Amino acid sequence: MKTLNELSNELKKNNIRLTHQRLKVLEYLSNSKNHPTVEQIYNALKKEVPSLSKTTIYNTLKYLAELSLIQVLAIDENEAHFDAATETHGHFKCSTCDKIYDFDIDMDSCETEELDNFEINEKLVYFKGICPRCLSK
């Protein structure tokens, strides 16, 4: 996970201004552990930044994703989730409680040579099932 300073520098390098709104979105995402949606970011920040619009959040997240500074998770079929951690890792979604868990995964050890001539920019691993908490109920 990058620090806010590092993120800020990355943005500057790409001629993207670190505005007040963008800083708040970045801050919130960096501090959150639960892969928030746009809706959740919006609800969390609108007290602090009453003028904030969802368009700005979408906009900010789009830039960050294009620069690979955040990950967009499509594990949930009807809403995108966002993750400030950019190291390759897996995501497990519990079908019962909908919670998304992180887990480590070593992609290099299971790759085939089939993709030798492909340029790979992003690796996403999604598991679905039931989490221990829900299993024990």
Add this chain to the structure above:
Amino acid sequence: MKTLNELSNELKKNNIRLTHQRLKVLEYLSNSKNHPTVEQIYNALKKEVPSLSKTTIYNTLKYLAELSLIQVLAIDENEAHFDAATETHGHFKCSTCDKIYDFDIDMDSCETEELDNFEINEKLVYFKGICPRCLSK
């Protein structure tokens, strides 16, 4: 990949009728290699089954997915793709031409014990980047 007969039996076992429309959707999906969307299935079948509605296709695919007889791919951000192959394998989407490639992957060799107490029902692996064909242009 299962045969149509096997699929038909699986449906019967779960009290889901193999109607004319469902048979056609199954047939089309089983024979197609390119992970079609609902739109593509609809366009391909409406000549043969003029009364076919998209709702029926959505409906059929939902049942098949619930029974794990097909895979739903969320690799494309705005439209779901469907795959008749149910063995765990990876999908690579080219960001340039949007083509989706299959590739083999050995998930067991890269799993951690972190998920030992989780019930895992589905494993999805999505890679994104540029395919050789587009790279060579």
Add this chain to the structure above:
DNA sequence: AACCCTAATTGTAATCATTCTTATTTTGTA
């Protein structure tokens, strides 16, 4: 074969996340 009951199909309307548009505001710079 006719009947019945249930499930499936169809077409349309509703939903809802995301994107587009445009006017206004803010930012960085001179």
Add this chain to the structure above:
DNA sequence: TACAAAATAAGAATGATTACAATTAGGGTT
């Protein structure tokens, strides 16, 4: 302070998917 470029905000538009209600088809029984 003033200017030009970029960002923001609000609402409208888009488009895939789902919900709904009326009609139709299927399977079992006599």
